[in-house]
Amino acid sequence: MENSEVAPAALLSRWLRARLDAATMAWIEDNRARVTAGAPERDFYAAFGMAARRVGAEPLRLGAEELEAAARLDGWRPESWRRDEAARALLLLALPSEPDGEFRRRVERLFDCADLRESVALYRALPLLPRPGEWLGRAGEGLRSNIVDVFEAVAHHSPYPRRHFPQPLWNQMILKALFIGSPLDPILGLDERRNPTLGAMLENYAAERRAAGRPVPLELWRALGFEQPARSGE
């Protein structure tokens, strides 16, 4: 998203300002400023942790214009984002991006110590980070999570997989979504990233389901590029 006209931080800040009371917004802005000015490491972690207590986890419920502005950033669709996630993304983006080693170390530390909601916020923020391609290993880690919310924080409504995932990781994401019953529709790039290897994997999966006497998820056909089920698997 480096070439975007409007930085994601400006959008997030605008959205929160329209939804939070002045004191809460002042808390966020104050912490952003302090993080940018080089606040001690432990203050950064504390602010990130406390963000949920301060702003709550209400859905942002973005309006059409707000979503349009987001879509200009590589097709970003933050339609299911919540307040705590936006506040935490703002704190991440306030962190000086240079030197890279220090930025990376702090963000990795957040991932390593994250609670459930923090994990969701971190994975959702991946496409917004400076040098997003460097977080591919982390994104793969998120996909391996058995926590559905974490998996979906990587996979859903995010331009990250479409833009950065190599084919094997992309294919694993689609197959795992079907496997855990997570909807495919919110995955951006489903059609343009379709490939013959994925097709073969999906057909094998359908055969395995049939052999076990289990239903074949309807969305499997969508992933193969069919608008409707070509033939019932049952």
Add this chain to the structure above:
Amino acid sequence: MKFIDPHIHMSARTTDDYEAMARAGVVAVIEPAFWVGQPRTRAASFQDYFASLVGWERFRAAQFGVQHYCAIGLNAKEANNDRLAAEVLELLPLFLFKERVVAVGEIGFDEISALEEKYFRAQLELAREHGMLVLIHTPHRDKKAGTLRSMEICEEHGLAPSRVIVDHNNEETVAEVLRRGYWAAFTIYPKTKMGNERMVEVLRRYGPERIIVDSSSDWGVSDPLAVPKTATLMLERGLPAAHVEAACYGNALAAYGQSGQMRAQDWSEPQPLDQSRLFEGNSVLRGQEPRIEDPRVIR
């Protein structure tokens, strides 16, 4: 009747336990950080353990309709490894301010050693500085002296007794703990701690004010249904339902609710996010239904 088990180590328990607890009416649990049955050798092990208490275990519990909270702290046994303990102390601020962390705990004495006291005091300071509640583990040996010493130290650090829960009480400690204004928790745990017939008599004698029942169920021979079972016994033996409800639900909520991180709405009106994951988030059981209707058939 609804129940809270405000001290239970769910990481050591199975999904069968979660199912049974939910069925018995347990709506919420608090999992204090403690030792894992053998000493850890690296601070990183603590980091991953704390992260699992605020991450995976919280998710696992929610799948069975049980709300999960935790207390974060360095336990007494492992405080005796000075080098390691110092590193763990540095880790604590990374976890204490997270959602659903209701207290610093469980902390206190095991052998009542000088190092235990050093790290007990350091963590009390952390709690005081950040306005957090404290959950105290009282020693199983030399309990009466250790309990008294723990309370004296809390008072030296200026902590309000109403914000400290003293756990693993027995007939010998309860009077003084209540007299000083602390919450007095009792652990129903076979052999080493309280039996529930004794618990009935404690509640009968002292009344329901600031008395809390828990299981401290863990990897040992222990019972994750200790709270509902004790409540049933209390009712059978003629204690007023309001007293039983206070000891097995209301007091835990009042004590830990002071943190602002635990509210009855968490289970009476679950967040849409949690609700959508309660029974359809299926990854713990890898595609199976969380509830098994016919135990002979596995699909």
